[in-house]
Amino acid sequence: MILRILGSVSPYPKADNNCVGYFIYDTNNNQKILLDCGNGITRLMKFPSDLENLTIIISHLHKDHYADLSAIAYASYVYHNLGLLNSKVKVYIPNSKDLEDYHYLTNYGTENYMDFYEYDEKTELNINGINVSFCQTQHNIKTFAMNVIKENVKISYSADTGFDENISTFFQNADILICESSFLKHQKNGNINHLSAEEAGILAKKSNTRKLILSHFWPEIDKSNYLNEAESVFENVEVAIENKEYIL
Ligand SMILES: [Zn+2]
Ligand SMILES: [Zn+2]
Secondary structure (H helix, E strand, O other): EEEEEEEEEEOOOEEEEOEEEEEEOOOOOEEEEEEEOOOEEEEEEEEHHHOEEEEOOOOOOOOHHHHOHHHHHHHHHHHHHOOOOOOOOOEEEEOOOOOHHHHHHOOOOHHHHHEEEEEOOOOOOEOOOOOEEEEEOOOOOOOEEEEEOOOOEEEEHHHHHEEEEEEEHOOOOEEEEEEEEEEOHHHOOOOOOOOHHHHHHHHHHHHOOOOEEHHHHHHHOOOOHHHHHHHHOOOOOOEEEOOHHHEE
């Protein structure tokens, strides 16, 4: 599997940085999974090939995690009409009927050549041999962390979350943990919905993860600040950089 970083910042894209999105490509069966779909990530996707056999999983319905779905829906529609796309894009979103965003998205309509499905904590997806499971995080709307597992490779993704030691059990022994790192610790100021870089490092250590990739940065702050803070508690850490690939 190849993991490609498509985005690394929130709440808005800036220069070479997009809002969050992580593209997983299983080269053996031409299967693609996109974890979150933030503003600007389509700039780094290869169309139409990345749309074929594509499953998108949205962690929660904050716009920095789904805004580019509209671009993918339109692209999917056009490439289908041109006869260059054979499969519909599948999109999994949390069961969140209480949110306006849920109704906005699911009313996109079939002309967009995109199908929506719901998931919750009990859902276990098997996407052509790739297993995806979910764990609800501590955030201000319903949000899910994810494990993507194929054979003995495990990629974990925190989505947006406050500090909760229990979630480290879910991430246990991940080969890669992509973890949000919204704050530097001096900025956190009691916020319970996001992590500092240091806390991301603590979770990586507790979960015995092999490599930590920090992401979800403030666009105006140099990424090296987050890296330095996490490195004080966890050794094998990198910052998410757009277009960087990891082969697993
Ligand atoms: Zn959020
Ligand atoms: Zn976010």
